[in-house]
Amino acid sequence: MDALIPRPRALLAPGAVHVPGWLSPQRGRALVEACRGWATGPVPMRHTRLPRGGVMSVQTVCVGWHWQPYRYTRIATDVNGARVAPFPDWLADLGRAAVADAYEDEAAGAAYHPDVALINFYEGPATMGMHQDKDERTTDPVVSLSIGDRCVFRLGNTQTRTKPYTDVELDSGDLLVFGGGSRFAYHGVPKVHPHTADPESGLARGRLNLTLRVTGLPG
Numbered sequence: 282m283d284a285l286i287p288r289p290r291a292l293l294a295p296g297a298v299h300v301p302g303w304l305s306p307q308r309g310r311a312l313v314e315a316c317r318g319w320a321t322g323p324v325p326m327r328h329t330r331l332p333r334g335g336v337m338s339v340q341t342v343c344v345g346w347h348w349q350p351y352r353y354t355r356i357a358t359d360v361n362g363a364r365v366a367p368f369p370d371w372l373a374d375l376g377r378a379a380v381a382d383a384y385e386d387e388a389a390g391a392a393y394h395p396d397v398a399l400i401n402f403y404e405g406p407a408t409m410g411m412h413q414d415k416d417e418r419t420t421d422p423v424v425s426l427s428i429g430d431r432c433v434f435r436l437g438n439t440q441t442r443t444k445p446y447t448d449v450e451l452d453s454g455d456l457l458v459f460g461g462g463s464r465f466a467y468h469g470v471p472k473v474h475p476h477t478a479d480p481e482s483g484l485a486r487g488r489l490n491l492t493l494r495v496t497g498l499p500g
């Protein structure tokens with residue numbers, strides 16, 4: 282994207298706000314470095330196996346809680362039996378700042394206490410099918426941060442996997458918050474544009490996406 286033409290902040294649907302270029306390149310690079318560390322363990326980044334035998338095309342590593350379809354555990358019983366990496370305070374602070382900025386609401390930001398991050402790496406033909414984020418026991422928003430290759434993010438409706446939906450391009454540094462009326466909207470990533478990452482992003486190839494969530498689980 283041409284940085285000379287700033288893309289405006291946009292309300293995509295009730296509760297769904299896209300803030301282009303929210304992460305500075307410096308913060309983005311720091312986030313990439315942290316993700317590189319988590320990708321190596323204690324639970325390595327891997328292609329998640331689905332209960333019916335399929336394998337996700339994206340690679341995922343989690344922080345705070347380990348997501349395995351379709352629940353959160355502390356121990357990655359479906360990978361290597363290790364305990365998931367703890368959720369750092371600085372990442373919760375970043376989540377609070379994201380919610381405050383997206384909703385232009387300091388109180389909403391202050392009240393946000395994410396305890397899990399799902400980190401997805403899209404490489405080659407990887408995409409993500411339409412789904413709802415519904416393994417959490419709260420209605421707090423999902424904070425999504427994107428770094429690297431540009432993609433098409435499809436924000437659908439809460440009723441069906443299909444139309445109506447809104448397609449939006451997510452570029453490196455973009456923030457998307459979906460809460461309120463969009464918290465349980467179907468969404469997915471039907472396309473990643475290869476080799477569109479700015480080398481400044483800290484990723485030489487592919488697309489990294491972090492979603493922060495509030496599980497509502499004890500401890």
Ligand SMILES: O=C(O)CCC(=O)C(=O)O
Binds near residue numbers: 399425427469490
């Ligand atoms: O990669 C994205 O932008 C979306 C990721 C997502 O929907 C998820 O992790 O549940």
Ligand SMILES: [Fe+2]
Binds near residue numbers: 412413414468
């Ligand atoms: Fe999702």
